[in-house]
Amino acid sequence: xxxxxxxxxxxxxxxxxxxxxxxxxxxxxxxxxxxxxxxxxxxxxxxxxxxxxxxxxxxxxxxxxxxxxxxxxxxxxxxxxxxxxxxxxxxxxxxxxxxxxxxxxxxxxxxxxxxxxxxxxxxxxxxxxxxxxxxxxxxxxxxxxxxxxxxxxxxxxxxxxxxxxxxxxxxxxxxxxxxxxxxxxxxxxxxxxxxxxxxxxxxxxxxxxxxxxxxxxxxxxxxxxxxxxxxxxxxxxxxxxxxxxxxxxxxxxxxxxxxxxxxxxxxxxxxxxxxxxxxxxxxxxxxxxxxxxxxxxxxxxxxxxxxxxxxxxxxxxxxxxxxxxxxxxxxxxxxxxxxxxxxxxxxxxxxxxxxxxxxxxxxxxxxxxxxxxxxxxxxxxxx
Numbered sequence: 001x002x003x004x005x006x007x008x009x010x011x012x013x014x015x016x017x018x019x020x021x022x023x024x025x026x027x028x029x030x031x032x033x034x035x036x037x038x039x040x041x042x043x044x045x046x047x048x049x050x051x052x053x054x055x056x057x058x059x060x061x062x063x064x065x066x067x068x069x070x071x072x073x074x075x076x077x078x079x080x081x082x083x084x085x086x087x088x089x090x091x092x093x094x095x096x097x098x099x100x101x102x103x104x105x106x107x108x109x110x111x112x113x114x115x116x117x118x119x120x121x122x123x124x125x126x127x128x129x130x131x132x133x134x135x136x137x138x139x140x141x142x143x144x145x146x147x148x149x150x151x152x153x154x155x156x157x158x159x160x161x162x163x164x165x166x167x168x169x170x171x172x173x174x175x176x177x178x179x180x181x182x183x184x185x186x187x188x189x190x191x192x193x194x195x196x197x198x199x200x201x202x203x204x205x206x207x208x209x210x211x212x213x214x215x216x217x218x219x220x221x222x223x224x225x226x227x228x229x230x231x232x233x234x235x236x237x238x239x240x241x242x243x244x245x246x247x248x249x250x251x252x253x254x255x256x257x258x259x260x261x262x263x264x265x266x267x268x269x270x271x272x273x274x275x276x277x278x279x280x281x282x283x284x285x286x287x288x289x290x291x292x293x294x295x296x297x298x299x300x301x302x303x304x305x306x307x308x309x310x311x312x313x314x315x316x317x318x319x320x321x322x323x324x325x326x327x328x329x330x331x332x333x334x335x336x337x338x339x340x341x342x343x344x345x346x347x348x349x350x351x352x353x354x355x356x357x358x359x360x361x362x363x364x365x366x367x368x369x370x371x372x373x374x375x376x377x378x379x380x381x382x383x
Contacts, residue, residue: 022066029059033083034338034378038360043368051083053362053376054135054338058089058097064104074112075101090152091222097152109161109170116156118172119190120233121149124203126192127237127250129287129301129324136362137342137374138301138324142262143225143361144281145233145252146205150263151223153186154216166194174217182208184216202236211263224263226279228256235283244291254281265359265366270311271352280308295330309351316349318356334382343373 032055038046051057060078067073078097080089090096100114125131125147130138139148153174160170174186190203211220211227218224225231235252256279261267270276282305289299305320326340344358347370358372359365366372 023064025061025063027059027061029057029383030055030380031057031083031383032378032380033057034376036362037375038363038372039374040358040367040369040372041363041365046364048364049084050362050376052080052089053137053378054133054340054380056080056089056097057083060095060097067103070105070107072104073101074104074110089222091219093222096222100156100158102158106162109159112158112160114156115152115154116158116172117149118146118153118156118174118186118203118205119170119188120146120203120205120235122160122170122203123190123192123201124235124237124250124252125149127199127201127239127248128285129248129289129299132239132248132287133289133297133299133328134287134301134324134326134340137340137360137376138303138322138326139361140252140283140285140303140322141281141305141307141320141344141359141361142264144254144256144305145235145283146225147250147252148361150225151210151218153188154219154223156186156217168192176208176213176216178213178216184209184211184213184218186210186217197241199239200236201238202234204234205232207231224261226256226262227260229258231256237285246289246291248285248287250283250285250287252281252283254279254283256280262354264361265354268353268355271313274311274313276309276311278308278310280310282306297328299326299328300324307348307355309349309355311351316351318346318351319348320358321345321347322360336380337378338380339375339377341373341375344371346370 032052036048036050058080062076065073077095080097100112102112104110128147131147143150155175156172158172169191171189176183176185186207188205192201210218210231211224232255237250239248259279285303287301291297301324303322307318309316322344324342328338330336342360344360346358358367360374
């Protein structure tokens with residue numbers, strides 16, 4: 001009997017190991033912490049310890065289970081947090097960065113359901129400096145095109161195709177979860193093509209009444225680039241790698257109908273007797289990165305943003321110029337130090353709103369004039 005018990009225990013153990021080998025769960029994270037200096041915050045200088053700029057500080061769980069026949073069950077839960085005070089990010093959500101479950105197939109693609117990134121972030125953002133290697137300080141004004149993922153999309157069904165000869169595409173649809181079907185819903189599509197040294201990507205997104213409800217696609221508790229009647233964004237970009245150098249160009253076009261406020265600078269209130277019908281941002285960016293050694297790179301970015309401010313008093317054209325520089329040195333595969341700075345200048349027509357003063361995304365607040373720069377020295381650790 002004792003021998004039979006040992007044999008049974010051995011068989012059970014073998015089955016358990018086999019089952020575990022067909023599924024996996026990974027714990028991972030990033031801690032990004034550094035010192036920031038801002039030259040002008042409503043007329044004063046600011047010295048701060050800030051969490052998460054190149055990458056938001058986070059921890060997460062992701063896993064997969066083999067269902068057989070080339071099919072996997074997949075999930076990801078990702079929490080954002082502020083290392084300085086331990087508070088949750090993304091408006092206090094437990095898994096505010098990502099939370100989804102779905103099925104994946106090498107042959108047919110991946111379908112996931114939950115809180116996720118839209119197609120602008122998945123495809124187009126990688127052609128910009130902020131969406132690739134530089135982070136928030138290099139984002140376009142007010143992150144108007146969401147290439148720095150200011151908002152995620154809730155209630156979302158996403159499809160991502162396999163890669164066919166370098167070509168991949170995908171899309172999202174986010175339910176409003178409202179009796180008014182289109183009230184705070186979102187949909188997006190995107191695609192990319194890679195061939196050796198060349199990457200080309202394009203995306204489109206539309207959101208109806210973004211941030212207007214607490215349970216819709218874009219939640220007003222922590223996800224808002226604009227509160228408006230409608231948000232439309234499209235763009236395209238290209239990266240080209242030559243040896244140790246990578247050059248990039250991106251164009252994005254953001255149209256905001258009946259804008260009320262920005263999640264970064266608050267209410268956009270035109271002068272008395274005037275009303276604002278729409279805002280349009282056209283962003284033109286060139287960027288480059290040079291990998292001097294496997295452990296050290298330097299990157300630079302310049303972006304010009306032309307704005308159409310359409311009010312009852314007429315059309316105005318403020319513009320924004322943003323310059324960013326960054327150096328990064330890896331101490332190991334998991335830990336690096338980086339130094340970066342961003343400068344913004346606002347020119348063109350005056351709108352007599354908060355849009356007339358400079359604001360580098362990530363700064364504590366707006367400048368008191370048309371210029372602002374932020375310098376950051378930080379350490380980043382991945383686990």
